[in-house]
Amino acid sequence: MDSLTYELTLAGLAVGSAAALTGIGLVVTYRATGVLNLAHGAVAMICAYVLRQLVVVWGWPLPLGALVTLLLVAPALGLVLDRGVFRPLALRGSNPAQTLVATIGVFVLLVGGAVLLWGPGARDDAPVVLGDDPWAQLAAVLALACLVGAVTRWTRFGRELRAVVDNRPLAVLAGIDADRVAAAGWAFGSFTAGLTGVLLAPYVRLDPYGMPLLVVEVIAVAVIARMRSLPVAVGAALAIGVAQAQLTRLHPEGWAGPLIQAVGANLFVVALLVAALVLPGVGGKGRDALPPPTRAPRVPPALWLVVGVLLLLPLGLAGSDLHTAVQVPALAVILLSLVVVAGRGGQIALGQAAYAGLGALFTALLAAAGVPTLLSLALSVPMVAVAGLVTARPAIRRHGLALALATLAVGVAVSRFVLTQPYATADLSLGRPGGFSDDRAFYALELVVLAGCLALVAALRRGRTGRALAALRDHEPGAEAAGVPVPRLKLLAFVLGAALAALGGGLLGMGLRAFDPDQYDPVRGLLWFAAVLVLGADSLLTPLAAAALLTTLDAGPQAGTAAALIGLLATLTGRLPPLLTLLPDQRRPEAPVPPPTTVPAEAHGTPAAPAEAHGTPAAPAEIHGTPAAPAEIHGAPAAPAEAHGIPAAPAEIHGAGPAEGRPAAPARAPAAVPAEGRTHPHGPPAADGGQPSTGRPAPLPTTRTGGAGGSHGPAEGRTHPRGGAAADEAKPRTTEPAPRTSRRAGLRAVDLTLTYPGGVTALSHVTLDLAPARVTALVGPNGAGKSTLFDCLAGTLRPRRGQGRITLDGADITGRSAHARARLGIARTFQQLAVFPSLTVEENVRLGEERRRVRGDPAAAERSLRLLGLAGPVRHRAAADLPTGTLRRVELARALAGRPHTLLLDEPAAGLDAGETEALARILSALAADGLTVLVVEHDPDLVAGIADTVHTMEGGRILS
Ligand SMILES: Nc1ncnc2c1ncn2[C@@H]1O[C@H](COP(=O)(O)OP(=O)(O)OP(=O)(O)O)[C@@H](O)[C@H]1O
Structure with missing residues (x-):
């Protein structure tokens, strides 16, 4: 081995050791708690800052500082996360998507907290703990891996850990304290994060954003290890580390040279991309989607008026205030993309910042090529939409955690290989369109674009696509069974999301008069995602409120306040409802679900008397809220519905035209049935009850042989x-x-x-x-x-x-x-x-009508609602509020x-x-x-x-x- 190869191998082993440590920590935490801690890198960064604070700022001896940081601060941080964030979530039976949002919340909170405490700038005076001898680092990592392996295999705690991993409920029944196992997992995971942080800090830029993202890239090794095998995680980390170091020798020529070089220098990102998009998804089936809103948020019109006025106010500002305000509409358009993908579609999309960045980049490149700026922006939107299509195609096959990782991987890869590469962005400037160069005019232009985007998304949400997206979010298999083409719809959501993000990203760049990759950093993307989730992802008000909040706080005297606040709120996900749902609900009080009526006499075998005979109007006579089968079933000829004062609405469901002269067939149903306005559940009311039915199917043999x-x-x-x-x-x-x-x-x-x-x-x-x-x-x-x-x-x-x-x-x-x-x-x-809990009864049923074999037949939905006794005020109730019996009817009505x-x-x-x-x-x-x-x-x-x-x-x- 020549000396360069040897040197590079050593350097690669050092990087690989740090990555292996991360892999060990992620795997152990995941096995003990079921949580893939995206905030692992943020914990590492905090520990690196703490050690620096103790040793450099307060002058503690290095060994003491290291011991306190690694054995006290890091595990304590893990325990705080366990007790304060993840255990309460587990107790509430949260779904994996909520847990993931909480880890993003922790990530953002720790980054924001670090900025608040230590400022946003990079530090280059982090203390060196193990020296720069890679062998020492490697030995430390291997010793740790062996220790963890031994503890897992041969100790009582290890047996408990394995039992909890295999079957947590069973382990609890067997008397194992699963909470203690989880707490130990968090403490150990944080310790490894701390060790990673203090080892890496002297050799990478110690800043609140860089290190957490660096560690996110290393998640690849845990995914390659299928979140289980420590030897595989360690081996993969060392191999990628060494390969990455060796690839730095390559200096390929030609136009693709810089890109190839960037790929070689960021092999962990490539590994993350492959692990997230090509390898089988991790995290089990889980819930694909983010939880539906507990209450469909409806913004009162008066509030829209106030918001409109507030958005116009900056037109009266000047100077730096107006310059800051210019960012709000652009950011709102980016965040609107999350309302479509995450809010309405329920998909975890962590890569929107990348699409926003690509929008700005393509706009700048086209403008630099002489295309008018506004046209450049317009052209960049479909270009990014195509990029969204290409990247979303492999991602949409994934669910829950795997989908989150796939979108994050795409975001990080775009940032690393395109947005931050000099070959793509050197000397790139981004101006404003002619006539809109001053802040006021540009702000007005942005408002017009924002209004158009809001109108577009509002129309989308109101229509079929919006209902189908909500159904997809609420219950993916149910949506598929209702005829919703799930993969196509997911693609549509991601492509539309990418297009909106690109438009907003381009506007953001124009507003700042520069293409600044930092504006589209993946960490910022996580902050945006958390902000939208915290405020209420399925509300059109959210992008406006979130954009105003983030911009105002970021422009304030204390950088990091926005991230700390949003992160804190996101860690409370599942316990705190989305903030905008706390607005007073302007809707009319909802009609109560009709209580189950007592079984009418007919249901016990007594023939039904006409409603008029009781002196009551012929209201639908429901049995337990379900309209009864027709009177004909009892064997009694049914009088025309009109005779009972009920319009003879056709109630045929699957294909028959209005029936005339229907027979009163003898009863076959198990019990006699009361008359619901004499309307057949599956056809129009009997007109005279006297004529035999025509067009009946030929009786088929009931039994078959063989098989x-x-x-x-x-x-x-x-x-x-x-x-x-x-x-x-x-x-x-x-x-x-x-x-x-x-x-x-x-x-x-x-x-x-x-x-x-x-x-x-x-x-x-x-x-x-x-x-x-x-x-x-x-x-x-x-x-x-x-x-x-x-x-x-x-x-x-x-x-x-x-x-x-x-x-x-x-x-x-x-x-x-x-x-x-x-x-x-x-x-x-x-x-x-x-x-679909977030849809009303009627919307649930209409979804079945819209997506099935026969399109565009609202009458079918109407008949179905009537048949199942859902045509009253209950049709406007959100399904989330209804009892099981009613919901079974809703489901059946949707199917019919x-x-x-x-x-x-x-x-x-x-x-x-x-x-x-x-x-x-x-x-x-x-x-x-x-x-x-x-x-x-x-x-x-x-x-x-x-x-x-x-x-x-x-x-x-x-x-x-
Ligand atoms: N996803 C799965 N993976 C592996 N085995 C499965 C899975 N689903 C079902 N099984 C197994 O397949 C067999 C048949 O299960 P299935 O659910 O079809 O039975 P079932 O008659 O519907 O039972 P039940 O009335 O309890 O729903 C069972 O042995 C079950 O354990």
Whole structure:
């Protein structure tokens, strides 16, 4: 090895040792607490400053200062974070996204605190603890790794740690104090952060921003180690450190030379990018999205007026005040991008600063090439949108923590490889458009742009896309089942976010009359993200308030105040509601949910008397809030609705036109049903009750042969005593069936086998036919494979190639996604309610109508609302406020609003009381009678017995009967 190679290897080992320390700390903290501490670098920076304060400023001996810093201050900081931030969050059952926001809050708080205490400038007099001998550092790191390994493997604490990591609830039940394990994890993690900080400080710029970001890059090694393996983390850190040092020898020529050199000198960033975008995501499934707002914030019009006036006020200012104010609208446009992506879409986007920076950079480059400045800005927006598309494509496949890391990695990479590189930015200036060079005129221009952006985003939020984004945020699988094309919508949100950020970034640069990369630093991006979250990410007021707050505080005498304040508030996430939701709510008091009525006499077998007979107006007679099935079901001819004073609104759901001369079919439903204005739940009111139905589907054989228990033919289900042809005759037929019904072969699972990654074979050669116009029930013990089969039919799970097929009307739809199947007319509900809490009942239901097979049929949503008894004032209530029984109806109404031909219901009676279950049974029977294919996975024997034409029993991944 020549001496240069040796020297570079040594230098690389020194850097790699510090990175390995970070890796060890991150892995241990993650394993003990489940938290990937993004603030690790900020803790390192604080410890480096503390040591400097003790030794350089106060004159303490170095060993004493180092001991106090590493063994007292660093662990204490970890314990404070545990007790003050993360344990309360865990106790509240916060989701991973909230925990991540809290770590960002800690990051921003510590950076802001450091600026407040020690100023923003870099220090070059940090004490040297271990000398510059890389071997000493390497030995220290390896010793630490061995110590941690030994403790984990051979001590009682280690066994407890492993037990908590494997299964925390079980460990707690076994008497392990998981809180103590977590506290120890935080203390140790902070100790390693402190050690990293004091070792690195003499060799890198010690400033509040630089070191935390440097450590963020090193997260790559923990991700490469899958947040588990210490040897892999240490090995990866040393290897990248040495490779990075060796690459500094390269001096490639040509136009790409500087970029290649930048890549070589920032190999940890490359590793972060690869780890975050290419390797499988870390952090488990988790919640993809940020939590929906507890209350959809609605800004009172008067407040908008005040805000408008406040925004106009700076036009009367002059000098430095006006110059400062110029930053507010530009920053507000950048923050508006976060309202779209994080607020409405619920996606964790930590890279918006990079898109803002690219917007400014492209504007400056185009202007330098002679393009008029305003046109440069306009052109830079689509250019950055394309960059957003390219970078978001791999990121959107990720969830929760992995998505956060992916967006952060993109942000850091853009900053390191583009925004801060002289080859891209040297001698770059950024002027203002002609005619807007003075601050007042430019501010007015910014206000116009801001108003346009606000109007655009407001329109987006009000429309279909806004509803779909909110649904995506509230419940991604539910949104997909409602037909929302989730990946496309996520891409749209990220691209729109990138475009808005670029526009704001360009304006910011013009306002400052310079392209300053520091304005678009990733740390600043984290501050912006935290500020938007703290104030209320899904409010149009937030970008304005946050921009004004950040700009004002930053311009104040104490730099760092904004970061410290926002960071502090972000650490309280989950405990403190978004600040703007504390504004007085101007909405009308909400109508109470209609209390469940008592089961009417009819439901117990007494025929329903016309409403007028009771002297009451013919209000919908709901059973437990659900409109009753039609009177025809009782066998009594229904009088025309008009006769009861109720408009004969068509209530057909899936395809029939208004029915005339409908028969009063004999009762099939388990109980007699009261008349809801004589309106059929699935069709128009009976007109005269006398004529036989026309256009009914030809009765299909109820049972099929073959396929049970592993054969390849269709499963032979147990036919319900009341099912089959007799039951068919008994079904209420009050509407035309769905037009395709008689032609349809229905939904089929053919020879389906599904093995989960862990090796459990949940389905083994299962074949199942869902016949049109029939209710098929799937029963069986826990773990039988019912949900797996259900998910395969719905498209949430897809079998591997050659492991079976799903067909619809004979066509193979195995490869179709869940939302594509929803659009084909296969609707589903979920075992765990999938309702979008931030949307109103009506919006929930309309989402089903808008995204399904038949578009643009608001009447379908309306009929669906009426059918499920949700057409009253409750339709305007936010779903978050409603009880389970009502929400089950909302979910069903949403599924029906898309006019499906097939309805898959996963334990639809879960959480319903007896009356609600009865009402549900009646509705499902009536829907099947109208031609709908219904599959019910259910544990409630009464519901199954009452409605199913065919009952299949599953066990051990096979259909037994
Ligand atoms: N995501 C998964 N990863 C690994 N195994 C799984 C997964 N989901 C289910 N299983 C296993 O597959 C088998 C079938 O599970 P499934 O949930 O389909 O049964 P089920 O009949 O719906 O049970 P339940 O009535 O309790 O919901 C079980 O052994 C279960 O442990």
